[in-house]
Amino acid sequence: MTARDEILGRVRKGVGKGDFAQRKIDAQAWLTARTRGPQPALAGDLLERFRNKAESLSSTVEAVADRGAVPAAVARYLAAQNLGTEVVMTPDVAALNWIAHGVRGTARAAADADRVGVTACFCAVAETGTLMLLSAPDSPATVSLLPETHIALVDASRVVATMEDAFALLRAERGEIPRAINFVSGPSRTGDIEQTIVLGAHGPCRVHLILIGTSS
Structure with a gap:
């Protein structure tokens, strides 16, 4: 040797x-x-906290009673923002009745030319108003990253208190960490130029959340 x-x-x-x-x-x-380190005590309703934090980060939020109401809500948002009717979506949301509400959706990974992406999310964090998205064949990450507008479907039952709770849920339900985990806290932003916040610098300039399971 x-x-x-x-x-x-x-x-x-x-x-x-x-x-x-x-x-x-x-x-x-x-x-x-x-063991978990110190965590804040979140008072009040988690859904209200999540919505308030998401809106403070420049996301917009609409609440609907159930998943059947999602296509109509997406159609209303597209019309209000003059975004047309064509969207790219992750395969895990493609089974909803989009055509009945005039939304022409294609289930695939996004490309540069796509204007609107529609995704589900694994869960959401009330503490910070953040979405947790997992990469998988039925949820390609590009759909939330490339289009200028990201519409995310958030089940009210999947809103957890803290980031630690989100990872605990991931370990309990999936066992292994996926190839990529993306956290979305409102539209992409930067303050590099004269400390002026600019939205959409390196990702979507609009994030719209459809909160499913509540009508308030």
């Missing part, structure tokens, strides 16, 4: 690269043993 081999061997041993399976077990054990 050369001096180089000996040094690299000690480095590998020190970082545990010799046994991937054991490193994975150790990492899972560490995560399981972790």
